[in-house]
Amino acid sequence: MSVRVRFAPSPTGFLHIGGLRTAFYNYLFARHNNGKFILRIEDTDQARFVEDAEQDIIKSLEWAGMTIDEGPGKGGDFGPYRQSERKDLYHKYAEQLIESGAAYYAFDTVEEIDEMRERLEKSGNPSPKYDSITRQSMKNSLTLSKDEVERRLEAGDEYVVRLKVPRRETVKFEDEIRDIVSFDTAGLDDQVLLKSDGMPTYHLANVVDDHTMEITHVIRGEEWLSSAPKHILLYQAFGWEPPVMAHLPLIMSPSGGKLSKRKAESEGIPVNTKDYISGNYEPEALMNFLAYLGWSPGDDSEIHDLKELCNLFTLDRVSKGGAVFNYKKLMWYNENYIRKTPAEDLEPRVKDLALKLGYNIKSDEYLTTVVELLHERVSKVDEFVSMGAFFFEAPKSYDENALKKWKDDSPGLVKAYKAKIEDLPENEFEAATLKSKLEEVITENEVGFGKLMMPLRIAVTGQGFGPDLFPAMELIGKNEVLERIDKALNEL
RNA sequence: GCCGCGUUCGUCUAGGGGUCUAGGACGCCGCCCUUUCACGGCGGUAGCACGGGUUCAAAUCCCGUACGCGGUACCA
Numbered sequence: 001m002s003v004r005v006r007f008a009p010s011p012t013g014f015l016h017i018g019g020l021r022t023a024f025y026n027y028l029f030a031r032h033n034n035g036k037f038i039l040r041i042e043d044t045d046q047a048r049f050v051e052d053a054e055q056d057i058i059k060s061l062e063w064a065g066m067t068i069d070e071g072p073g074k075g076g077d078f079g080p081y082r083q084s085e086r087k088d089l090y091h092k093y094a095e096q097l098i099e100s101g102a103a104y105y106a107f108d109t110v111e112e113i114d115e116m117r118e119r120l121e122k123s124g125n126p127s128p129k130y131d132s133i134t135r136q137s138m139k140n141s142l143t144l145s146k147d148e149v150e151r152r153l154e155a156g157d158e159y160v161v162r163l164k165v166p167r168r169e170t171v172k173f174e175d176e177i178r179d180i181v182s183f184d185t186a187g188l189d190d191q192v193l194l195k196s197d198g199m200p201t202y203h204l205a206n207v208v209d210d211h212t213m214e215i216t217h218v219i220r221g222e223e224w225l226s227s228a229p230k231h232i233l234l235y236q237a238f239g240w241e242p243p244v245m246a247h248l249p250l251i252m253s254p255s256g257g258k259l260s261k262r263k264a265e266s267e268g269i270p271v272n273t274k275d276y277i278s279g280n281y282e283p284e285a286l287m288n289f290l291a292y293l294g295w296s297p298g299d300d301s302e303i304h305d306l307k308e309l310c311n312l313f314t315l316d317r318v319s320k321g322g323a324v325f326n327y328k329k330l331m332w333y334n335e336n337y338i339r340k341t342p343a344e345d346l347e348p349r350v351k352d353l354a355l356k357l358g359y360n361i362k363s364d365e366y367l368t369t370v371v372e373l374l375h376e377r378v379s380k381v382d383e384f385v386s387m388g389a390f391f392f393e394a395p396k397s398y399d400e401n402a403l404k405k406w407k408d409d410s411p412g413l414v415k416a417y418k419a420k421i422e423d424l425p426e427n428e429f430e431a432a433t434l435k436s437k438l439e440e441v442i443t444e445n446e447v448g449f450g451k452l453m454m455p456l457r458i459a460v461t462g463q464g465f466g467p468d469l470f471p472a473m474e475l476i477g478k479n480e481v482l483e484r485i486d487k488a489l490n491e492l
Numbered sequence: 493g494c495c496g497c498g499u500u501c502g503u504c505u506a507g508g509g510g511u512c513u514a515g516g517a518c519g520c521c522g523c524c525c526u527u528u529c530a531c532g533g534c535g536g537u538a539g540c541a542c543g544g545g546u547u548c549a550a551a552u553c554c555c556g557u558a559c560g561c562g563g564u565a566c567c568a
Contacts, residue, residue, distance in 0.1 A: 008568095009568085010567080010568045012567080012568070042568065044567090044568080045567055045568065047567085048567065048568080106566095109566095110565090110566065113565095113566090121493095158566095160566055162566095178497070178498090181496075181497080182496090183495075183496070184495080186495090187494070187495045187496090187564080188495090188564095189564075189565085191565095192565080192566050193566095194566085195566040196566055197566075199566085201565090201566070201567085201568085202567075202568050206568095221562095222497070222498090222561085222562060222563095223562055223563070223568090224562095224563090224568090225496065225497065225562070225563075226495070226496055226497090226562070226563035226564070227563075227568095228496095229496095247497085249497095249498080249561095250561070250562075252560095252561080254502095254503080256560070256561085257560090257561070258561075258562080289504095292504065292505080292517090293504070294504090294505095295505095296504080296505055296506070298505095298506070298507095299506080299516090300506080300515075300516045300517075301516090301517095302504095302516085302517055302518090319504090319505075320497075320498060320499090321497090321498050321499060321560095321561090322498075322499095322560085322561060322562090323503090323504065323505090324502095324503055324504075325503090325504095326503050326504060326518065326519085328503085328518060328519060329503075329504065329517080329518045329519080330518095331518095332517085332518055332519090333518095339531080374530095375531095376530060376531045376532090377529075377530050377531075435528095438527095438528095439527080442527080448527075449527035449528070450527080450528070452528095453527080453528040453529095454528075456528085457528065457529075461529095463529090464529080465528095465529045465530075466528095466529055466530085467529070467530075468528075468529075468530085469528060469529080470528090
């Protein structure tokens with residue numbers, strides 16, 4: 001049977017970085033096995049539904065380099081791919097379960113259940129909320145007479161359909177990543193399958209869809225592991241063969257715990273995929289990094305492109321423990337990808353960014369040189385226009401840290417240097433000459449190279465770091481450089 | 493509380509009884525290159541959670557403990 005996997009997010013917000021990784025593992029697995037990668041939108045929670053979320057998910061996957069084989073907007077033989085459009089199916093299967101005795105109608109209101117829960121907790125017997133005893137005291141088709149149930153249904157009373165979880169049974173299954181996992185049904189609630197608004201819960205919809213869509217492998221986050229036995233029970237109740245399960249380790253925050261929106265942001269980690277898009281991260285770098293967060297190919301390699309990752313990825317090499325998001329390593333990947341990218345591919349992107357900031361770009365050649373000078377120094381594309389801002393406009397302020405290098409003798413040295421270069425003809429205002437002039441000044445004044453170098457850099461760029469200064473000055477041009485030196489001399 | 497899952501350098505990981513005085517990567521530190529900033533090169537720092545077994549031999553297998561994480565909804 002050919003491999004079919006799905007990424008099944010619920011459209012309750014922007015695609016989270018953890019969701020992106022889950023999608024990616026599914027994608028890699030599909031491609032590795034020549035299978036299909038399916039997107040299914042699990043929009044069964046009306047209350048948390050977010051209008052733009054689906055588009056955000058699709059855009060994010062596309063940006064990350066994943067192509068969807070079947071899904072909303074894409075089509076496929078197993079649609080529709082939005083659960084809200086498959087309501088009839090779930091009802092049909094829920095009824096089937098009721099007929100076979102595997103599920104039942106329940107008429108208790110949310111309030112009544114809360115009350116029951118509270119009472120149980122106070123009685124010091126907090127654990128099973130719906131064991132066979134409790135359930136008998138509640139209003140459902142297990143305890144009510146057939147006529148009464150009939151009457152309530154016809155009267156339009158609100159009801160849910162619950163799975164009748166068998167008691168004192170062990171549910172065992174083999175997880176591709178965790179081996180045998182087993183649960184005792186005593187700890188399982190009689191899960192709601194159909195909500196009173198007529199929508200299915202995740203559990204029903206998920207099982208019905210995975211089966212009807214012929215999903216072969218369910219690869220999802222570890223937060224689903226505890227629900228897996230419920231799903232297994234459902235497959236059994238339907239008489240269906242469950243798909244292979246694989247529960248992925250969670251991505252953790254550096255301070256511990258699941259990488260939540262709040263935590264991530266307070267730690268400076270972008271949490272939504274769209275933040276990586278707008279933050280100008282390299283998708284290949286992010287995906288390479290994400291692939292290695294909970295998986296490794298087993299050798300010492302670190303850098304792989306999408307195609308290689310597809311070739312290398314197998315579930316048996318996924319690790320079990322949670323993986324802490326390491327932002328610095330992400331940046332290392334990003335840097336790597338930028339260096340590998342040819343300058344001419346970077347140029348249009350840098351141009352866009354510069355234009356967005358309202359910078360005036362003298363010429364394409366000018367931009368080419370800017371990119372070349374900074375190529376080995378930036379770790380993210382937007383740094384071409386931040387670290388390299390001085391290529392486009394005179395420094396508006398001077399970096400505080402760098403200013404420590406502006407000493408008492410700095411103005412004198414800078415003045416001396418200015419005197420040496422101000423009479424240079426335009427066509428001799430080039431890197432080698434500028435450098436030799438600087439050498440003259442330092443020997444004449446018997447000071448170290450850095451004594452003049454740093455102040456000069458500060459004057460021209462406003463920073464204490466950056467690209468090779470002499471070619472940079474050459475590019476910026478004589479008039480501008482002299483103006484900047486004057487400005488610094490006046491202000492510092 | 494209960495249930496489940498996990499635990500190798502600060503972090504991501506390799507390792508599946510002897511080849512482990514535990515390998516790689518990020519980070520950090522140092523040196524070299526560069527009379528500037530980086531890149532790069534070289535080197536260093538640092539880890540098998542703990543306690544019991546099993547075995548001639550355990551990071552590797554078993555059992556406990558601790559700790560972490562997840563779940564415990566008419567949310568996914």
